[in-house]
Structure formats: structure tokens, C-alpha cells
Amino acid sequence: MPIKAILTDIEGTTSAVSFVFDVLFPYAAKHLPDFVRQNAGRADVAEQLAAVRRDGGEPQADVERVIDILLGWIAEDRKATPLKALQGMVWEQGYQAGELKGHVYPDAVEALKRWHQEGFKLFVYSSGSIQAQKLIFGCSDAGDLSPLFSGYFDTTSGPKREAQSYERISQGIGVDASQVLFLSDVVQELDAARAAGMATCGLAREGGELTGHVTVDSFARINPSAL
Numbered sequence: 001m002p003i004k005a006i007l008t009d010i011e012g013t014t015s016a017v018s019f020v021f022d023v024l025f026p027y028a029a030k031h032l033p034d035f036v037r038q039n040a041g042r043a044d045v046a047e048q049l050a051a052v053r054r055d056g057g058e059p060q061a062d063v064e065r066v067i068d069i070l071l072g073w074i075a076e077d078r079k080a081t082p083l084k085a086l087q088g089m090v091w092e093q094g095y096q097a098g099e100l101k102g103h104v105y106p107d108a109v110e111a112l113k114r115w116h117q118e119g120f121k122l123f124v125y126s127s128g129s130i131q132a133q134k135l136i137f138g139c140s141d142a143g144d145l146s147p148l149f150s151g152y153f154d155t156t157s158g159p160k161r162e163a164q165s166y167e168r169i170s171q172g173i174g175v176d177a178s179q180v181l182f183l184s185d186v187v188q189e190l191d192a193a194r195a196a197g198m199a200t201c202g203l204a205r206e207g208g209e210l211t212g213h214v215t216v217d218s219f220a221r222i223n224p225s226a227l
């Protein structure tokens, strides 16, 4: 069955790990405390703060304690949905102020444009919130890439290392899993996608192999029609 849809990870796949760790996460760590203090009464923020209290097992935590929990989660790269939602809100301010520009590798930009033109449906699946995904591609250093994408999925579809998440996503996009190609730099994510029936391709930008999966170092080496 031919590939009809391509589902891509962001960090380490379309975009540099260093952009996430050296630019996005420090930006969030710097601006999140004041953002939370100033917006704790906003309904969408309050909903995420309640989820932090619940997931952190501290239902009575005050705002300052919630901020401490969030900063701890950023430091340990916890893929917690409420943290990711709040990070997306903070980054939005950075993109709007022109302080952030999304990094997307030139080879990824070129391939995504070509695949879109060839008729493949393109989707994103990242631990970053859907808002954060739209920002990295919509305000990228290669311009607005958002018209290329047909949809976005985050951890509200489930964790990236569980097969069920990929089953949900293929149902969500209405394409049989066997006709979806998943791209990632993390072998456990590729294993989970394969267990759900998807085709896989690993990205190892510094070279090397993602065990058990076809591995490339650039989007230029991926031919979805030959998989």
C-alpha cells in the first residue's frame, strides 16, 4: 500500500535539539514565572495550573509552588501536558515579540514543500503543544510553513512511546496506519509507531543508526514513494 500521509516529530527531526534545549526551554524558564503570576486568573491558564497541582500530587500548592514544580519539570524535560501547554503560551509571546524564530533544517523545509506538492498529507506529532507546533512552523526561519500541514497532534493523543497513540492518530487523520510514514529521532517512538502498523524512518542527524529502522541523516534522503 503506498504512503499517503507523513507524520513527523519535531525535536531532533525537523528541528535541532539545540534549538529546543538552548533557546526554547531557557526562554520558557525565564518568562514562565511572571507569565503565570500575571495570568493565573485566566481560564486557560488556571486550567493548566490545576492540572499541574493534580499531576504533581500537590492539590493545595499556591501559585509560587506551582511555578517551582513547573521549573523542575522544565529542568528534567518532563513531557507533562500542562507544562507543554503553558510553554506554548509563553513562547507565543516570544514569537510575537520577534524574540523567537522557529528553527527548521533547510533539508526538512525543502522536502516538506516537495512532498506537499506531490500530494502527501503532512502532519506533526510532538510532545510540544499544538500551539507550540504551529508557532515553530508558522514563525520559522524559513517563513510561514503552516500551509504545508494538514494537522497537528500532541500528548493529548497519548505519549509518544505508546502504540495506542499512533493508532489514535491514524484514525484521526483517516488514513490506514500502513499508509502513514512516521519520522523521528527516537527509537522508542519509531518502535511504537511500527507496532501500530505505520512505516517508519529514523533521523540521526549526527550519523549512526536507530536500531531496527531505516535511518537517514537528512530529509533529502527520504523517498516516501520507495518505502
Ligand SMILES: CSCCC(=O)C(=O)COP(=O)(O)O
Residues within 6 Å of the ligand: 009, 010, 011, 012, 020, 024, 079, 084, 087, 125, 126, 127, 128, 129, 132, 133, 136, 160
Ligand atoms: C513544538 S516545539 C517544542 C518542543 C518540545 O517542547 C518538546 O518537548 C520536544 O518534543 P518532541 O516530541 O518534538 O521531541
Ligand SMILES: [Mg+2]
Residues within 6 Å of the ligand: 009, 010, 011, 012, 013, 184, 185, 186
Ligand atoms: Mg524528537
